[in-house]
Amino acid sequence: MKNIILVDRQCELVDEFIARGCRIIVLVVETPEQAQSYRAAYTKEQIEIITHRFAVESVIAMEYLDYELIESFRDTQRKIEFTYHRDFRDTMLVTNKYLNALFWWNRIFETHTIDFVFNNAIEHILLCELCLPIAQKRGIPAFCAPTRLIFAPNILDYATKSYIPLCGDTLNDEQLAENFYFHFDFGWIPPFYQKHSKVGNAMIRLLLRLGGSLLVDFLVWGRNVLVGKEGSRFKENLLSYLQLMCMKHYYKKISTQPKEGEKFIFYAIQFEPEGNTSVCVPLQNQLSVIQMLSRALPEDYKLYVKEHPMQFSLNKPRMYYYLYNFGYFKNRSFYKELEKLPNVRFIDLDTSSKELNQKALAVATINGTVHLEATFFSGKPCIVFGGHNMLLKNAKNIVYVESFEDLYNGVRTLLENPQSFVLTEEEIHQYKAYIKARSIYHKSPTKARDMLDSVLSYLAERENV
Incomplete structure (x- = not known):
């Protein structure tokens, strides 16, 4: 029997893991209702501690204060504080929550034998996921399930930052292709907006169409004021929205159309705040990335940058969740700093990114699926700054950057020997096979079983070695 810690906010894996003989020392789910449901369904012998994400964010454990522990996890603290600034403006509050959660999780590891940790999500490093870096520090296997593709999670060995081969129902060609053509549904309405009647839902849809989430938030705020209640961030969100509109106006003012015949590298600015460009990468600063690219380019090349279309939505x-404190991550000063770079050109939002990809010498990105699209569809070289969790960091068309020298030499090779980046059909087939063997379709009926089989097989292989 394996003693495990399981963070399963979607509640997809719990039943399968217990059925297969795992004893869950700590189970973290998303809501109090889910936690209560599992307490009713399982004994303490099966799941010793059942909690939820928000309880971990409110735990008090200062009696386990340990200065050495604090110093050991300074990098983790930085990442968590960065993540939680999406939702909190009070740094002292965020740090206090972090310290309590750190001490609480560390106490769990001190008082229990843990065989492995599994987080059924991307490595955002929320407080409920602090078990990952603590396990790594203690030499305990830890895994997470990031969606490096859109609809297909992988299993990442958190310590080695490598993707393990999956057992069972891995991706087929059709499912892989689906992961490159995601159309963002802005019309989707989150469950917390939903009412219990058709009339209520129709009214919500009308309000959202007329004034977006701010209008609904305003009405909730007005109702709370009338009855003497608090609990709405409408005023803060309204100020953030006005700041966002000023930022959009400024971007439109400085952006232009591409110049015919101009030679350039294209960097598609990524949405902020986003885990893939913050806590999941070592260089979590797009301004720094663009400065590096600007300095690495030859004199006769421009760096085209285009803002992410969702940034202003x-x-x-x-x-709406991102509106509250978005200015902490990106504001108008970001553009003003980039304006100081003489070879950087801001591209109009209406310009086709596909067209820019086709005409560019290369595309550049921190993280995300851009390097996969470049590999499989546009046939372009791709410069990546994404750290060790890129799916195809060693592909032939990738300039993988760990230093300015890597970037500078890679750009020179792009200019002098562009053919060295051209992929053959066989190489493309091999890269696809590599990804499919390490990805599972999110709707697979055997997803939970296959994930556990993959982890157990991987651990057994490591023990044999």
């Missing part, structure tokens, strides 16, 4: 229901 934070009043949509799907994106």
Whole structure:
């Protein structure tokens, strides 16, 4: 029997893991209701501690204060504070929550034998996921399931930052292709907006169409004021929205159309705040990335940058969560700093990114699926700054950057020997096979079983070695 810690906010794996003989020392789910449901369904012998994400964010454990522990996890603290600034503006509060959660999780490891940790999500490093870096520090195997593709999670060995081969129902060609053509549904309405009647839902849809999430938030705020209640961030969100609109106006003012015949590298600015460009990468700063690219280019080349279209859509229901403190991560000063770079050109939002990809010498990215699209569809070289969790960091068309020298030499090779980056059909086939063997379709009926089989097989192989 394996003693494990399982962070399964989607509640997809719990039943399968227990059925297969795992004893869950700590189970973290998303809501209090889910936690209560599992307490009713399982004994303490099966799941010793059942909690939820928000309880971990409110735990008090200062009696386990340990200065050495604090110093050992300074990098983790930086990542967590960065992540939680999406939702909190009070740094002292965020740090206090972090310290309590750190001490609480460390106490779990001190008082229990843990065989492995599994987080059924991307490595955002929320407080409920602090078990990952603590396990790594103690030499305990830890895994997470990031969606490096859109609809297909992988299993990442958190310590080695390598993707393990999956057992069972891995991706087929059709499912792989689906992961490159995601159309963002701005019309989707989150469950917390939903009412219990058709009339109520129709009214919500009308309000969202007229004024977005801010209008609904305003009405909730007004109702709370009338009855003497608090609990709405409408005023803060309104100020953030005005700041966002000023930022959009400024971007439109400085952006232009591409110049015919101009030679350039294309960097598609990524949405902020986003885990893939913050806590999941070592260089979590797009301004620094663009400065490096600017300095590495020859004199006769431009660096085209284009803002992410969703950056200015934070009043949509799907994106509203990011509005509250978005200015902490990116604001107008970002563009002003980039304006100081003489070879950087801001490209109009209406310009086709596909067209820019086709005409560019190369595309550049921190993280995400851009390097996969470049590999499989546009046939372009791709410069990546994404750290060791890129799916195809060693592909022939990738300039993998760990230093300015890597970038400078890679750009020179692009100019002098572009053919060295051209992929053959056989190489493309091999890269696809590598990804498919390490990805599982999110709707697979055997997803939970296959994930556990993959981890157990991987651990057994490591023990044999």
